[in-house]
Amino acid sequence: DAKTTQPNSMESNEEEPVHLPCNHSTISGTDYIHWYRQLPSQGPEYVIHGLTSNVNNRMASLAIAEDRKSSTLILHRATLRDAAVYYCILRDVSPNSGNTPLVFGKGTRLSVIA
């Protein structure tokens, strides 16, 4: 499975944008990039996913490098409620992939300062 590398921790001020990086230099052409986050004392929560093009939803934006070897999750305006561990995960969606489980790495612990 292709691996991802994320910083262990990041800090942001409230109401400022946050850019969470993820490196995945061995990504294959059929790997989707998924982001989940886990707030304290809760289960993980799906945030966003994409393949090649940048993606936006109500929670965040996902910027994918042209060579797909890195991506950035963008929270446009951090709130205290965004303090969580953010996981960047690759999932193979090729027709023969069958079952592609979520394999969680260590993620990035985001702290938001009021």
Next chain:
Amino acid sequence: DAMVIQNPRYQVTQFGKPVTLSCSQTLNHNVMYWYQQKSSQAPKLLFHYYDKDFNNEADTPDNFQSRRPNTSFCFLDIRSPGLGDAAMYLCATSRDRWRQPQHFGDGTRLSIL
């Protein structure tokens, strides 16, 4: 409203005493997963059901079993819990096993006395 519900939120059992954790879903998803998350670690997949088809991860201990009596419910059985089994247990559901997002419950924190 919660769509993946885990009961109880906290469970205490004695060393070696069987324990069952439960999960229910209102999403009518085909796939149900069980993860184990130990303190300060990432969630680790134990097994999953695709409809009635059970799929065990290679390194899941034999001590852990699961049942899925119907689409909505899935149970995690720990036959003889050891101190090392103290963890958060997370249930998740998904429409498929490869592309659709997974929806997680808030977990059951299991303590072993």
